[in-house]
Amino acid sequence: MALWMEAGSEPKTETEIADLQAIAALKESTALELKENGNELVKKGKKHYQEAIDCYSRAIDQKALNDQDTSVLYSNRAHVNLLLGNFRRAFNDSQHAIKLSPANIKAYYRAAKACLSLNLLSEAKSYCESGIEKDPSNEELKKLAKQIDLKKMEQEHREAQVSKALAEAKELVSAIEDRRLKLGNAMYRELTGLRKPVLDKNGILHWPVLLLYAEVMSSDFIEDFCETDMFSAHLDIISVYHFESCPPLPWDEKNHYSREAIELYYEAGSGICLSKTKILRYLLEGTAAANVESIGEEEKDAADGYPHGNSAGSSKWVKVNEKRTLHDVLKEPNFIIPMIPVFYVVSKRSAFYKDFITGKWTPSV
């Protein structure tokens, strides 16, 4: 506002000049008063925060203070916004404050805090560093910097875990594909839970295998069945645990399920072959990467939902030659592995055997 008269302009009367000066002073004191009010309200507690913000906002609107003081207003408002959890607004206010007064250390602190809460970790770090540059002895900023570093490390660690889980699962899918195995939907999830096949450091697959005693639908698990192992070896071990020990299987009173009498079968025939993507999703369940959105599904999966086997929809029982390795049996073209291989155990000596063989029995799903 010009306080002297230009040559040739309307002379302002002394009263007009005085009035204008009075208005300016009034605005200035109003702004300062509002600032004080705001500060008081903040001290009073949570219920008054919004009101405090209003005070600061009105103070800013007066447009009566210099840059340095206005910067303080913005930075105070940022502080309350932080307390209220309005991190985006706090960030904007802090930025404003810094622009108006680059020496406003508190503004840097609040900007960094806001960024930290918004998970903008690199920005948070850089605001912290700018603040420390201007005030090297500021302990609060240093503490905040350490906090940010810690969070960054945690984030990187998490990301590394996700990448690792994803890479491992992809390797597994690749190994399954190389062996031309067909995988279908998991069955008996209540029994198998989150069990998955595992690739060892020699590139050999180890499978958890579910054994179901069809006659009573009781179950057993072989936790680590290496694909190069023969069935006979594992059956030998199980029979030591169960059949030859006293007492035998609790429900097998007549001891039909002795080592020589048992036979193993798998269900062949119809079912849906899962696509690579679906298999990958199953393998990622329960891992760090379970919620990853895109897992490279760009290539069109040829086998997606591809039905396979008997068109009649009936399945049949195929006997397993126990002198074969797991891999040899799994790669049979008519075997659609329900994620975790399932084999049905029956005894030649039991009356149930005939029903099973003739297909009169079906597993209750």
Added chain:
Amino acid sequence: MATELEELIDFLTAPSPPVKKAAVGIVRGLTGSEDGLHSLSNYANTVLSSLSRLLSDEKEVSEPAAEALVNLSQNAGLAAKMVEMGMIKIAMDLLYKPGSSITRLLVMLLVNLTQLDDGISSLLQIGDDKMQGLYVMKLVRSFCRSSETSDDPFDHVGSILVNISKKEEGRKMLLDPKRGLLKQIIRQFDSSSPLRKKGVSGTIRNCCFEAENQLQNLLLISEFLWPALLLPVAGNKIYSEQDTSKMPLELGSALSIDREPVKDPEIRVQALEAIYLIALQEAGRRALWSVNGPRILQVGYEDEEDPKVMEAYEQIGSLLVHGNETEEPSTNTSK
């Protein structure tokens, strides 16, 4: 004699068939001697290209031409030149021309040419993305089929495979499960031809050098691999029921009956070396135990008299003793 030799070489490309025939006969004779080879190698480029052109002529000319080239290719420098001028492609193209009468000779030529690194690369068709491995596939197929014919012209292919499996790219190609080459090759082990047996045995042994990185590609054909590796070193006795019950069918039934011993000690050594390479890996040892392999080696060792072979048995023995503690397949069962 120089000008006479030059004239002779010129005659190889003469338009008159009887002249060509006479010339190539003389050249073939020259290649049979050190001096002759030496003189001819001064004109290597001309001689080699003229001879290779004669390969597509009728039998009376192509046969001596092929023989000459086979002799010349025993010299490393000349072999290198041949590879450089694309002899591998020429040979492969001619090999599969219907009515070819020089099949065996061409195969022998390839054996000599694949003694060189460049020859191997050329046969593997490494640079060519689309055609890579086509030659090898064709040769393996011929190798497997020709055992049924009376004259077996492809029996030397085994030696080609031994050569290419000296190189990592060759091993990778043979082990690639998508191509299924090793599986086909191993089946030839049963052949009665000692040349075939040796070729198969040497190839498997070389491929086992990839056990560290590609163990699964070896173990997943164990149905065929173990018989080929263990039967030659299983000794002469008939195995007991107790022993064979722990083996897969193909091993167990073969060892329950009288069998022809493998006479060539080199084949026995190669089999043991291959087993050793597999047993260096944990999963390899596990697989060996699961087919009752160590028992077979124990029995076989008892019958062995050749010192080199005995040493190979002992090498595996100490590896198995000092290997991991848990050798038996472990199982956790839970309800």
